[in-house]
Amino acid sequence: MRLEHRNGASVAAGSSFERLGIRAIDSPVGTLLAVASASGLCSLGLERWSRSLVEDRADLPTPATRALLDRLENELDDYFNSRLTHFSVPVQFPEKASRFFVRVWRATMEIPFGETVSYGSLAARMGNPRAARAVGAALARNPCLIVVPCHRVVAAGGRPGGYAAGEELKEFLLALEAAGAGPGLRSHRSAQADLPRNPGTSGLAQEKASTPQVSRRDSS
Numbered sequence: 556m557r558l559e560h561r562n563g564a565s566v567a568a569g570s571s572f573e574r575l576g577i578r579a580i581d582s583p584v585g586t587l588l589a590v591a592s593a594s595g596l597c598s599l600g601l602e603r604w605s606r607s608l609v610e611d612r613a614d615l616p617t618p619a620t621r622a623l624l625d626r627l628e629n630e631l632d633d634y635f636n637s638r639l640t641h642f643s644v645p646v647q648f649p650e651k652a653s654r655f656f657v658r659v660w661r662a663t664m665e666i667p668f669g670e671t672v673s674y675g676s677l678a679a680r681m682g683n684p685r686a687a688r689a690v691g692a693a694l695a696r697n698p699c700l701i702v703v704p705c706h707r708v709v710a711a712g713g714r715p716g717g718y719a720a721g722e723e724l725k726e727f728l729l730a731l732e733a734a735g736a737g738p739g740l741r742s743h744r745s746a747q748a749d750l751p752r753n754p755g756t757s758g759l760a761q762e763k764a765s766t767p768q769v770s771r772r773d774s775s
């Protein structure tokens with residue numbers, strides 16, 4: 556599903572004035588809203604929470620942003636169907652993000668599929684074991700859910716801990732990865748048997764069902 560939205564102007568992304576592509580992507584957890592420049596993915600989040608972030612942005616796709624969003628959409632489909640463990644889509648972090656936040660996000664991208672670490676452990680990996688709360692604050696502002704897998708960072712003792720998109724979604728993603736992290740990736744159908752109730756069948760699906768459909772064509 557691709558979102559048609561334009562206001563006739565380019566917007567700043569990264570370190571230069573760039574044209575951005577915006578796309579709504581269907582997924583088992585609801586519609587995801589992706590924003591990309593030619594350099595990389597700028598943001599990915601649940602549409603019902605992310606739409607306000609792009610209301611002042613023009614959907615002015617270029618061949619490069621279309622290709623990147625196509626790649627993202629295909630990789631998300633593979634991820635949710637237990638065929639992919641690592642995203643190859645480049646990420647372009649916000650220019651105004653602090654160096655610490657970017658370090659946390661990059662460190663999070665190094666956590667392997669199907670594994671979890673605690674906030675304190677991630678802080679220790681970064682050389683500052685006392686920065687667990689600061690790590691949590693950075694992850695709460697993660698601009699690219701799933702691709703930057705902040706759901707793999709959990710509270711001490713293995714509890715899921717907080718998640719900007721909701722703990723139910725975090726638990727679903729962790730279960731999805733746990734089901735597919737055995738010897739070889741299993742098919743989506745067999746992996747689904749081990750998953751808890753899909754958040755898409757409860758509140759997320761209800762909101763998705765009530766979300767107006769948008770055009771499946773990029774604007775040009």
